[in-house]
Amino acid sequence: xxxxxxxxxxxxxxxxxxxxxxxxxxxxxxxxxxxxxxxxxxxxxxxxxxxxxxxxxxxxxxxxxxxxxxxxxxxxxxxxxxxxxxxxxxxxxxxxxxxxxxxxxxxxxxxxxxxxxxxxxxxxxxxxxxxxxxxxxxxxxxxxxxxxxxxxxxxxxxxxxxxxxxxxxxxxxxxxxxxxxxxxxxxxxxxxxxxxxxxxxxxxxxxxxxxxxxxxxxxxxxxxxxxxxxxxxxxxxxxxxxxxxxxxxxxxxxxxxxxxxxxxxxxxxxxxxxxxxxxxxxxxxxxxxxxxxxxxxxxxxxxxxxxxxxxxxxxxxxxxxxxxxxxxxxxxxxxxxxxxxxxxxxxxxxxxxxxxxxxxxxxxxxxxxxxxxxxxxxxxxxxxxxxxxxxxxxxxxxxxxxxxxxxxxxxxxxxx
Ligand SMILES: Cc1ncc(COP(=O)(O)O)c(C=O)c1O
Numbered sequence: 001x002x003x004x005x006x007x008x009x010x011x012x013x014x015x016x017x018x019x020x021x022x023x024x025x026x027x028x029x030x031x032x033x034x035x036x037x038x039x040x041x042x043x044x045x046x047x048x049x050x051x052x053x054x055x056x057x058x059x060x061x062x063x064x065x066x067x068x069x070x071x072x073x074x075x076x077x078x079x080x081x082x083x084x085x086x087x088x089x090x091x092x093x094x095x096x097x098x099x100x101x102x103x104x105x106x107x108x109x110x111x112x113x114x115x116x117x118x119x120x121x122x123x124x125x126x127x128x129x130x131x132x133x134x135x136x137x138x139x140x141x142x143x144x145x146x147x148x149x150x151x152x153x154x155x156x157x158x159x160x161x162x163x164x165x166x167x168x169x170x171x172x173x174x175x176x177x178x179x180x181x182x183x184x185x186x187x188x189x190x191x192x193x194x195x196x197x198x199x200x201x202x203x204x205x206x207x208x209x210x211x212x213x214x215x216x217x218x219x220x221x222x223x224x225x226x227x228x229x230x231x232x233x234x235x236x237x238x239x240x241x242x243x244x245x246x247x248x249x250x251x252x253x254x255x256x257x258x259x260x261x262x263x264x265x266x267x268x269x270x271x272x273x274x275x276x277x278x279x280x281x282x283x284x285x286x287x288x289x290x291x292x293x294x295x296x297x298x299x300x301x302x303x304x305x306x307x308x309x310x311x312x313x314x315x316x317x318x319x320x321x322x323x324x325x326x327x328x329x330x331x332x333x334x335x336x337x338x339x340x341x342x343x344x345x346x347x348x349x350x351x352x353x354x355x356x357x358x359x360x361x362x363x364x365x366x367x368x369x370x371x372x373x374x375x376x377x378x379x380x381x382x383x384x385x386x387x388x389x390x391x392x393x394x395x396x397x398x399x400x401x402x403x404x405x406x407x408x409x410x411x412x413x414x415x416x
């Protein structure tokens with residue numbers, strides 16, 4: 001119809017644009033096909049693979065402590081659903097808040113030794129919303145961001161349009177070189193992660209806090225891949241090294257070691273109140289429902305006084321690392337629970353991952369660009385507290401056979 005009125009109207013072929021975009025990803029070997037799996041309650045980390053019609057063992061879940069299976073959390077989630085229904089009914093501003101989310105926020109504040117906590121619908125949203133809002137509140141805020149920060153942090157910074165300096169990954173000297181050039185009276189924020197999700201490398205938190213104090217900067221730590229698993233209370237690496245007091249904002253997720261879903265920040269009361277009042281990503285979206293909030297609070301409360309699960313996880317991780325070394329399989333070494341095995345080719349990484357599933361019923365998702373840089377494609381092995389030693393042996397044997405078959409490692413060792 002429009003052509004009638006606009007003589008030189010060229011029809012855009014939207015379908016072709018979408019097709020071409022997909023074709024580009026396919027050409028690069030980056031097209032993502034989800035694994036259609038169902039976890040089996042009581043059997044975790046075993047799941048059912050619907051495509052292959054068989055049970056498989058998960059080695060790429062972020063439910064690191066298996067708390068998604070925690071019976072007390074399942075029970076409370078059922079009880080609360082029976083009592084209050086399954087949704088929250090809206091945003092907290094318009095539809096009211098509920099007791100369970102307030103209790104959850106109190107648990108989180110206590111977990112990180114902070115005055116207050118604020119729950120978001122995901123860790124991604126908590127990073128994106130909080131960082132962009134800090135800049136809204138302080139328009140001159142200058143941000144110093146670790147080069148390996150997560151996409152949610154990068155998105156928050158870029159949406160804020162703040163002046164930003166990216167310091168080399170975990171390079172405290174580079175951070176100091178950059179921050180020392182900015183006027184001491186300009187507000188500053190250093191953003192970094194406790195455990196980097198793809199390499200498993202741990203941040204030099206104390207040294208970063210030293211610099212922050214020297215140059216009067218605030219600090220923002222993402223403890224997403226550490227909460228629940230490190231520290232006497234499960235408060236993450238900052239809890240482990242007793243550094244919570246020196247951090248301005250501690251951010252985390254409920255979706256990994258806390259086995260449920262949602263994200264949060266903790267900090268001083270006024271700061272948290274500011275984010276609550278100004279953050280669009282908090283204000284204009286439906287809140288976490290009571291059943292999920294109650295399940296998460298139950299798990300956090302449990303992990304504050306039980307080290308059993310984290311001890312078991314670290315034991316299994318040590319077993320895997322030692323057995324991989326004996327089998328001649330190298331991995332990116334770090335002091336954390338994340339075990340990356342580099343493949344360095346997107347197509348090969350996919351083939352290896354599929355072969356492991358087809359032949360050995362072992363699921364390790366291959367990780368490609370943009371999650372990791374091109375040429376750094378890998379298998380990211382994540383153990384859980386519920387993996388058995390027999391499952392570890394099967395994993396290492398299968399991996400060795402597969403990596404030899406695809407020419408990633410040379411010869412088979414006989415020491416496993
Ligand atoms: C470092 C880091 N921060 C934040 C997130 C987002 O957390 P969520 O999965 O709760 O959205 C992730 C997700 O994997 C992450 O790796």
